[in-house]
Amino acid sequence: MPEPSQGQPPAGIATIEDRIASLFVGPHGIRPGWRWLMFLGIFFVCAGVLILPAIALHLINLPGMQPGAQAFTASFVLIQEGILVIALFVAALVMSKIEQRPMAQYGLPASEAFRGRFWVGAVWGILAITATMLLIAALHGFSFGSVALSGRALVGYALAWAIAFLLTGFSEEFLFRGYSQFTLGGGMGFRPAAIFLSLLFGAGHLQNPGEAWPGALAAAYIGFFFCFTLRRTGNIWFAVGLHAAWDYGETFVYGVPDSGFAAPGHLLNSSFHGPRWLTGGKVGPEASVACFVVISLMFLAFHFVCPAKRKTLAAS
Numbered sequence: 227m228p229e230p231s232q233g234q235p236p237a238g239i240a241t242i243e244d245r246i247a248s249l250f251v252g253p254h255g256i257r258p259g260w261r262w263l264m265f266l267g268i269f270f271v272c273a274g275v276l277i278l279p280a281i282a283l284h285l286i287n288l289p290g291m292q293p294g295a296q297a298f299t300a301s302f303v304l305i306q307e308g309i310l311v312i313a314l315f316v317a318a319l320v321m322s323k324i325e326q327r328p329m330a331q332y333g334l335p336a337s338e339a340f341r342g343r344f345w346v347g348a349v350w351g352i353l354a355i356t357a358t359m360l361l362i363a364a365l366h367g368f369s370f371g372s373v374a375l376s377g378r379a380l381v382g383y384a385l386a387w388a389i390a391f392l393l394t395g396f397s398e399e400f401l402f403r404g405y406s407q408f409t410l411g412g413g414m415g416f417r418p419a420a421i422f423l424s425l426l427f428g429a430g431h432l433q434n435p436g437e438a439w440p441g442a443l444a445a446a447y448i449g450f451f452f453c454f455t456l457r458r459t460g461n462i463w464f465a466v467g468l469h470a471a472w473d474y475g476e477t478f479v480y481g482v483p484d485s486g487f488a489a490p491g492h493l494l495n496s497s498f499h500g501p502r503w504l505t506g507g508k509v510g511p512e513a514s515v516a517c518f519v520v521i522s523l524m525f526l527a528f529h530f531v532c533p534a535k536r537k538t539l540a541a542s
Contacts, residue, residue, distance in 0.1 A: 255325070258413030265321050265405055272313035280305055298487035300386035307393035314397060318405050333404040333462040340463075347455075347464035351471025352479075354520055359480050361516040367500030374481065374495045383491035387478040388470075395470030399462045402427045403452050420453035436486025441506065441513035445485065448472075448521050451528075458532045476511065483510030 256264075280286045285305050322329045330336065338344075362368040375383060402423050410419035428446025431437050452465040477484045481492030486509050498505040506513035 258409045261321065261325065262406060262409045264324070265317050265409065268317040268320050269313050269401075272316045273309055276309045276313060280309065298484075298489045300383065300390050300489070300491060303390035303394065304386065307390060307397050310397040310401075311393050314400050314405075318400070321405065332400070332408050333456065334400060334466075335461055335463075338461060338463050343459055343461070343463040344467040347467025347469075348471040349467075350464075350524070351468040351473075352475050354468070354524060355472050355475035355480070355511070357523075358511050358514065358516050358520045359482070361519065362498075362500070362504060362511060362514055365500070365504055365516075367498060367504040367514075368482075369497050369499065370480070371495035371497060373493060375491070375493055379491075380493070383478065384493075387474055387489075387491065391470045391473040391477070392466075394473055395466040395468075398427070399452065399466045399469055402449060403456050403462045403465055407453060407456065416453075416457060420450060420457075424449035424453060431485050434486040436483060436488075436508045438486075438507075438509050438513055441485055441509040444512045444517045444521070447518065451521055451524055454525065455528060455532070458528065458534060483508060485510065485512055 277286070286302060318329055318332055322332070359368055359370075363370070406423055407416075407419055410423065413419075414422075424446045427449035428442040428444075431442045431445045432439070452462070452469065455464045455468075456462050473484055476482055477487075477489050477492065479493050481494045481496045482488075482498070483506075498507075502513070503515050505511070506517070511517055
């Protein structure tokens with residue numbers, strides 16, 4: 227029996243270098259967890275580079291630079307979310323080259339851009355936030371008030387908030403349900419990745435100044451619903467439309483706090499009056515029990531409207 231050559235390990239015995247390499251590279255290339263961290267690293271670097279000119283031009287301010295200057299306005303959201311969308315696109319483009327796969331696999335196929343699923347999602351978003359507000363109002367916790375805008379101000383704010391929240395829908399959905407869900411789902415499975423990223427999505431809302439744990443929990447819950455729609459539709463266009471329309475209805479149409487942020491330039495002079503469990507208090511309707519009821523009904527409705535496709539058995 228031939229002996230192994232000097233300096234070479236016996237066949238079947240992995241070297242320390244092999245074991246270390248296996249932590250980073252698997253049978254299908256770089257392991258999903260590391261690819262996700264690479265994506266986040268590129269994203270944060272790009273966002274940091276892009277945000278510096280905005281700060282230098284005083285378009286946005288870092289927390290603590292000028293107390294009270296970080297108002298939640300349409301212009302601020304436009305700039306902030308625009309930066310995030312660009313950074314996400316660059317990061318995804320780089321990763322698509324590294325992974326040698328089309329960007330369409332990350333959940334936003336260009337062939338379906340702003341087509342049926344997006345607009346259906348937008349309708350669902352408006353109906354969902356409207357149902358939430360109507361439920362709170364039915365329990366005597368919300369008054370719609372009078373119309374606050376007219377003329378050019380109405381048109382200007384309506385368009386500005388629409389674009390701002392469209393960018394929000396893109397940035398948050400692609401970050402949590404696009405590349406991240408695709409990549410981590412390929413490693414740990416779709417459902418564990420969806421749970422992890424939904425909890426991360428909810429926890430991220432806790433950094434908002436007026437946020438509280440019920441609102442963060444609601445964000446995690448609706449984040450899981452967005453994952454559910456991704457599973458059923460195959461992409462995140464429906465989720466982008468719903469997300470953008472929910473925020474638009476919440477902030478612009480009904481003029482209520484959005485995850486703790488109250489914004490100027492809203493359609494109605496509405497008001498809350500009731501217990502926090504019903505109205506959500508300073509957090510807004512996302513911390514209301516009504517929000518959890520509506521999201522639960524959305525799960526049920528979407529299950530029947532968009533049933534899971536049955537897998538056909540191959541002929542034996």
